[in-house]
Each structure stands twice: as structure tokens, then as C-alpha cells.
Amino acid sequence: MxxxxxxxxxxxxxxxxxxxxxxxxxxxxxxxxxxxxxxxxxxxxxxxxxxxxxxxxxxxxxxxxxxxxxxxxxxxxxxxxxxxxxxxxxxxxxxxxxxxxxxxxxxxxxxxxxxxxxxxxxxxxxxxxxxxxxxxxxxxxxxxxxxxxxxxxxxxxxxxxxxxxxxxxxxxxxxxxxxxxxxxxxxxxxxxxxxxxxxxxxxxxxxxxxxxxxALRRTYRYRVADGVARHDPRLRSSVLWTDQELDLEAMNRSLQPLLGEHEFLSYCKPRQGASTIRSLLAAAWSRPESGVDAGLAVFEVSADAFCHHMVRSLVGATLTVGQGRNSEEWPAELLARRSRELAAPLAPAHGLTLEAITxxxxxxxxxxxxxxxxxxxxxxxx
Missing domain, CATH: 3.30.70.580 (Pseudouridine synthase I, catalytic domain, N-terminal subdomain)
Structure with missing residues (x-):
């Protein structure tokens, strides 16, 4: 008191x-x-x-x-x-x-x-x-x-x-x-x-x-039912659906240069006077074999904090890699530009969940x- x-x-x-x-x-x-x-x-x-x-x-x-x-x-x-x-x-x-x-x-x-x-x-x-x-x-x-x-x-x-x-x-x-x-x-x-x-x-x-x-870190998960996952209508408000199978290995390789502390302007909607420098602590796509997310493509990402739209932009950028629409190098090239003119595509909001605060x-x-x-x-x- x-x-x-x-x-x-x-x-x-x-x-x-x-x-x-x-x-x-x-x-x-x-x-x-x-x-x-x-x-x-x-x-x-x-x-x-x-x-x-x-x-x-x-x-x-x-x-x-x-x-x-x-x-x-x-x-x-x-x-x-x-x-x-x-x-x-x-x-x-x-x-x-x-x-x-x-x-x-x-x-x-x-x-x-x-x-x-x-x-x-x-x-x-x-x-x-x-x-x-x-x-x-x-x-x-x-x-x-x-x-x-x-x-x-x-x-x-x-x-x-x-x-x-x-x-x-x-x-x-x-x-x-x-x-x-x-x-x-x-x-x-x-x-x-x-x-x-x-x-x-x-x-x-x-x-x-x-x-x-x-808080030391925030952890989010983004869930996708792609071409090889079951499309459960009960989860349609919390899982993104796509008919194409995602290349998770290529998506994970594209994420490696983004780990660590960077200027994430290309992945953020900046607020007036706000910094867009963040420390990306962990980021990876996986396909769990069991549990509530079994079969889904799941992106889990942790950072000290996220600037506005950063998580959904990371998802959007790597989805284009997994669908073969951009090269594995493209997310890193986008990061290096530090520009909003060619900003990362924004994934729909409903697939994203704030999972943990540490x-x-x-x-x-x-x-x-x-x-x-x-x-x-x-x-x-x-």
C-alpha cells in the first residue's frame, strides 16, 4: 500500500x-x-x-x-x-x-x-x-x-x-x-x-x-490452416485459411536475418515520436503433430515489445515466401530498406493471439x- x-x-x-x-x-x-x-x-x-x-x-x-x-x-x-x-x-x-x-x-x-x-x-x-x-x-x-x-x-x-x-x-x-x-x-x-x-x-x-x-517479453502465435491442414469451421474466427500448402522450411530460413535488434520500420505502422527499433528474440513456423494446433501451420514469435502491426507484417511477409510469391531473401531485403513505401503485407487480424507476457x-x-x-x-x- x-x-x-x-x-x-x-x-x-x-x-x-x-x-x-x-x-x-x-x-x-x-x-x-x-x-x-x-x-x-x-x-x-x-x-x-x-x-x-x-x-x-x-x-x-x-x-x-x-x-x-x-x-x-x-x-x-x-x-x-x-x-x-x-x-x-x-x-x-x-x-x-x-x-x-x-x-x-x-x-x-x-x-x-x-x-x-x-x-x-x-x-x-x-x-x-x-x-x-x-x-x-x-x-x-x-x-x-x-x-x-x-x-x-x-x-x-x-x-x-x-x-x-x-x-x-x-x-x-x-x-x-x-x-x-x-x-x-x-x-x-x-x-x-x-x-x-x-x-x-x-x-x-x-x-x-x-x-x-x-515485461521482459511478449509472445504471439499466428495460426494458419493451409492446403494440408484440416479446415475446421469451429476455428474460422481464430485461424487463417488458405488452400495452398506452405513451405515452412523456406519461411523459417527467411526469418533468420530478422532475429536480433533491428530497425523494423518496414514492418511497423509508426506512431508519432515512437521508436520502431525492436529486439526479435525468437521467431519460427512449425506444424504441431498433437494438441489443439495439430496439423496447423503455427508461427510463434517473441520480442521485448512489438511496434504497431509488426507481428502481422512478419506473418504477411513470410506467407508470401511460403507460397512462392517472394524469394527467401525478400523479408531481409525489406527490413534493410527501412521504408514504409514498400511495407510488408499485413496478415488478417483474426489468426493472431497474444499468448504470454513474461x-x-x-x-x-x-x-x-x-x-x-x-x-x-x-x-x-x-
Whole structure:
């Protein structure tokens, strides 16, 4: 638990004020996910009278704490792990008048906690992209957090998970279902049957945890049913279909020059002021012989972070190689051009799933967040 107020605030090492998406779809697309007032100042150093008042706030009774200015009330940081079927969402980022994952989740949490909630997300997904493991964090007054326990004294985290899932299920598009065949309920019990957002876990974490900047890597998978794979109509909203057999060996050879740190401008839709330099940690196509992906052509890729459209551009470029429409050298030649004039083709969104977010051990959360901010102060994750 931590506290702060609106006075002299000096960000701690690895902490910075987050940016809040402004109005309009285009503006929301351009903005960076941030923690807002609470998320951006979590872990900040307070000096002088601020430090004394913040220290005293934690010792106040609940009645006195409730009378303090919002910025001075003791806070808790909450981590939430979730999954979603992106079919009926216009992406992660909240946009006026459109159904988005952030919009649905924010509304549910604000209703339960009875206070505004601002979310920071590990990776922003495009319209139609799914997630089997997404991570967000938000800050909330300790009083509102403890109130979740109710008279029975249940764990606030479990109470929030159950209530949030109930609201999300109620708000779900009636055409959607949970997708257990893709692991979309793998993070927890199947409490979200019929919902297209499933809350897998909720936990209270230290103020130095940042869902976005503390992450070491993001891992995505893209699934294709090609000419030798079974075309299962139940998976049509999460698997790309093509009648031609793909040459996976050629596709993997074409990926080798792209591994490591590069300027990926040819594979990204740049945002104003954002870096397109990324470290591609692993990338490979395979055809699993067993499991839910048996027979499919599956692309798995990991990076420290992805710039906008980067994963789908990597898929699109290598698909042209696997179909014989471009040479194995073409993806590397495209990378070297560092130009949007001949950008990589963009694969359809529905075949893509955010599979995992990897974090360091808790004692390294702040260190990792600080390092990530230095590299990508204004970049936005895909």
C-alpha cells in the first residue's frame, strides 16, 4: 500500500506519469497506455510536507482517510490476468461509441469499485486479435479495495475476480462463447462460460510493478490452416485459411536475418515520436503433430515489445515466401530498406493471439520498467 498527494512530486527511479488516451478513435490509437494519475505516480518520492502527510495517511482511520484528497489516500496496486476472444471487439484501446476490451473492462471495474479506474496494459491488441494471456494493472484507494471483503471477510482479489466476471458475462455479445480449444479459459476456472473476456487471476502487487514496462517479453502465435491442414469451421474466427500448402522450411530460413535488434520500420505502422527499433528474440513456423494446433501451420514469435502491426507484417511477409510469391531473401531485403513505401503485407487480424507476457522476479520489476522506458519512452506495443 502506498500514498501520495497533489503537491511536490518527484518520480522515483523507473516511474513516470502515464499518458491517457484522448478523445476520438484516431487519438486513442495514437496514445500510449498509461496508469493516469494513480498509475503514473505509484512509487513516487514525496518531499517535505508531502512526505509527512503521505506517511500519516496510512495511519489514519478509514473514516479520516475517506476525507483526505483523492491523491493522498492510501492506494493499492492490482494486477489482473485475463483472456479474450477479440472477434467482436474493435481492439484493446477504448474508443468512443465502439466496443473495446479496455472499455468493457474499465466499465465493469469502475462499477464494482465505485471509483474511476485507469488501466495500464501489457500489449495493445488490434481489432479482431485474441489474447489467451493479457495482463493489466490499476491503482485503487485502499478503502475501496478493503470494502470488497464485505461482512464475510473474503479475499478482496477473489471477490473482485468473481464480480468482474459476472458483469463481463452479462455484457458479452450473445454471439460469443469462451474458446477453451485455444486456451482462452486456461488462466482460471471456466467461470466465464459465454463471456468473451475471462478474468483468470487478480492479485495485489507492489507499486513498482508495471504491466507494460516491467515485461521482459511478449509472445504471439499466428495460426494458419493451409492446403494440408484440416479446415475446421469451429476455428474460422481464430485461424487463417488458405488452400495452398506452405513451405515452412523456406519461411523459417527467411526469418533468420530478422532475429536480433533491428530497425523494423518496414514492418511497423509508426506512431508519432515512437521508436520502431525492436529486439526479435525468437521467431519460427512449425506444424504441431498433437494438441489443439495439430496439423496447423503455427508461427510463434517473441520480442521485448512489438511496434504497431509488426507481428502481422512478419506473418504477411513470410506467407508470401511460403507460397512462392517472394524469394527467401525478400523479408531481409525489406527490413534493410527501412521504408514504409514498400511495407510488408499485413496478415488478417483474426489468426493472431497474444499468448504470454513474461515478467522478471518481483525484485527486478522497477529495474526492468526503468530500462524499458529508456528504450521506448513513447512507443506503443502491438
Amino acid at each position: 502506498f500514498g501520495y498527494r497533489d503537491c511536490v512530486v518527484e518520480p522515483a527511479s523507473g516511474a513516470e506519469a502515464g499518458a491517457e488516451p484522448a478523445g476520438g478513435a484516431e487519438a486513442a490509437e495514437m496514445q500510449i497506455e498509461g496508469g493516469g494519475e494513480a498509475g503514473g505516480l505509484a512509487g513516487a518520492h514525496l518531499e517535505g510536507a508531502c512526505a509527512e502527510e503521505a506517511a500519516g495517511a496510512g495511519a489514519q482511520t478509514p473514516q479520516l482517510a475517506a476525507n483526505l484528497p483523492a491523491a493522498l489516500r492510501p492506494k493499492v496496486r492490482v494486477r489482473m490476468d485475463l483472456a479474450y476472444d477479440g472477434t467482436f471487439f474493435r481492439g484493446w484501446a477504448a474508443q468512443p461509441g465502439l466496443r473495446t476490451v479496455q472499455g468493457e473492462l474499465t466499465e465493469a471495474l469502475s462499477t464494482i469499485l465505485r471509483v474511476p479506474v485507469q488501466l495500464t496494459v501489457a500489449g495493445r491488441t488490434d481489432a479482431g486479435v485474441h489474447a489467451s494471456h493479457q495482463v493489466v494493472h490499476f491503482d485503487v484507494d485502499d478503502e475501496a479495495w478493503q470494502a470488497l471483503s464485505g461482512r464475510n471477510g473474503v479475499d478482496p482479489a477473489q471477490a473482485l475476480r468473481r464480480r468482474a466476471q459476472a458483469l463481463l458475462k452479462r455484457a458479452a455479445n450473445p454471439k460469443t462463447t469462451s474458446r477453451p480449444e485455444l486456451g482462452l479459459v486456461a488462466l482460471g476456472e471456466s467461470a466465464g462460460n459465454g463471456a468473451d473476456i475471462v478474468v483468470g487471476a487478480v492479485s495485489q502487487v507492489g507499486g513498482d510493478f508495471d504491466a507494460r514496462f516491467s 515478467y522478471p522476479e518481483p525484485r527486478r520489476w522497477a529495474e526492468q520498467a526503468q530500462a524499458a522506458r529508456v528504450l521506448r519512452t513513447s512507443a506503443a506495443d502491438d
